[in-house]
Amino acid sequence: MTLLLPTSTAGSLPKPSWLAEPEKIWSPWALEGKQLIEAKQDALRVTLQEQAQAGIDIVSDGEQTRQHFVTTFIEHLDGVDFKQRETVKIRDRYEASVPTVVGAVSRTKSVFVDDAKFLRAQTDQPIKWALPGPMTMIDTLYDNHYKSREELAWEFAKILNQEARELEAAGVDIIQFDEPAFNVFFDDVNDWGVATLERAIEGLKCETAVHICYGYGIKANNDWKKTLGSEWRQYEKAFPKLQQSSIDIISLECQNSHVPMDLIELIRGKKVMIGAIDVATDTIETAEEVANTLRKALQFVDADKLYPSTNCGMAPLSRSVARGKLEALSAGAAIVRQELTA
Ligand SMILES: [Zn+2]
Numbered sequence: 001m002t003l004l005l006p007t008s009t010a011g012s013l014p015k016p017s018w019l020a021e022p023e024k025i026w027s028p029w030a031l032e033g034k035q036l037i038e039a040k041q042d043a044l045r046v047t048l049q050e051q052a053q054a055g056i057d058i059v060s061d062g063e064q065t066r067q068h069f070v071t072t073f074i075e076h077l078d079g080v081d082f083k084q085r086e087t088v089k090i091r092d093r094y095e096a097s098v099p100t101v102v103g104a105v106s107r108t109k110s111v112f113v114d115d116a117k118f119l120r121a122q123t124d125q126p127i128k129w130a131l132p133g134p135m136t137m138i139d140t141l142y143d144n145h146y147k148s149r150e151e152l153a154w155e156f157a158k159i160l161n162q163e164a165r166e167l168e169a170a171g172v173d174i175i176q177f178d179e180p181a182f183n184v185f186f187d188d189v190n191d192w193g194v195a196t197l198e199r200a201i202e203g204l205k206c207e208t209a210v211h212i213c214y215g216y217g218i219k220a221n222n223d224w225k226k227t228l229g230s231e232w233r234q235y236e237k238a239f240p241k242l243q244q245s246s247i248d249i250i251s252l253e254c255q256n257s258h259v260p261m262d263l264i265e266l267i268r269g270k271k272v273m274i275g276a277i278d279v280a281t282d283t284i285e286t287a288e289e290v291a292n293t294l295r296k297a298l299q300f301v302d303a304d305k306l307y308p309s310t311n312c313g314m315a316p317l318s319r320s321v322a323r324g325k326l327e328a329l330s331a332g333a334a335i336v337r338q339e340l341t342a
Contacts, residue, residue: 006057012313013062055330065115070132079105086142094220101143107159120171129172133179134196157199168206176209186237194241209249213312217280232258239266253311264300275311284324290332308333
């Protein structure tokens with residue numbers, strides 16, 4: 001990117017009520033069959049226009065094409081039985097009924113490539129596409145086949161690489177892997193988590209990103225955050241390994257979080273998507289609040305490597321709040337951009 005401080009969002013954006021029940025995650029679709037395909041495409045057009053109008057530089061599908069950032073990808077794979085469900089603790093935090101791995105996992109056809117081609121056809125702006133990361137995928141399943149978290153993660157990494165190569169060919173500029181699990185399972189991150197992520201990006205020429213956050217603004221996550229104390233140092237555990245990895249961009253939660261900004265020094269040299277929008281509150285940031293967060297980050301990130309973004313996805317928010325937050329992000333980035341070029 002030649003533009004200084006290009007803005008983007010971490011992931012999902014609210015869905016219109018005619019597509020799915022609004023303001024919740026895992027929301028069921030309101031339509032089916034051909035009507036659903038058309039509605040998803042229409043919602044994608046709308047979210048794209050909203051991002052463009054708000055002045056977002058790197059745009060996405062706002063995840064209008066998927067029900068959930070992890071499950072929808074897994075639904076398209078062989079080896080996972082969605083009828084056979086077990087209750088597991090997701091990210092050691094909250095219980096959920098999840099599908100079971102019953103055999104070797106494989107991808108028999110592409111998952112999001114047609115959706116990405118559709119997005120590519122709608123805009124000339126740089127586009128970012130999100131995929132779940134291998135560690136976050138295994139954390140959302142019950143494994144009755146491999147019986148090894150690491151082995152299953154390597155299998156998913158291979159599958160993600162197949163999908164990523166096709167997304168790149170479809171014209172995606174940045175492929176992002178969502179790895180909130182990197183903030184929880186520190187030993188695994190260092191033993192094989194970052195390595196499986198690198199397997200997922202093997203051979204890609206487009207830019208790659210990893211998004212590590214403290215989750216959506218849902219109750220289970222908000223309760224968990226209350227137990228983390230006044231300083232959140234989770235990033236410290238994964239950063240040294242990520243700094244040495246071949247991932248280009250690291251996407252972080254910084255707005256209203258208790259993450260000490262100086263931890264970002266540990267990934268010096270990487271491009272950093274700085275979350276300058278809090279997704280766990282309906283209060284819309286002022287442009288000056290966004291600018292302040294970006295200014296603090298600039299102490300630890302070179303200006304040409306700073307990408308203003310949101311803390312996480314905004315699917316659970318109302319559309320008007322999300323729009324307001326996108327505008328605040330652009331306005332805050334514009335203030336700092338002007339300061340840097342003055
Ligand atoms: Zn997130």
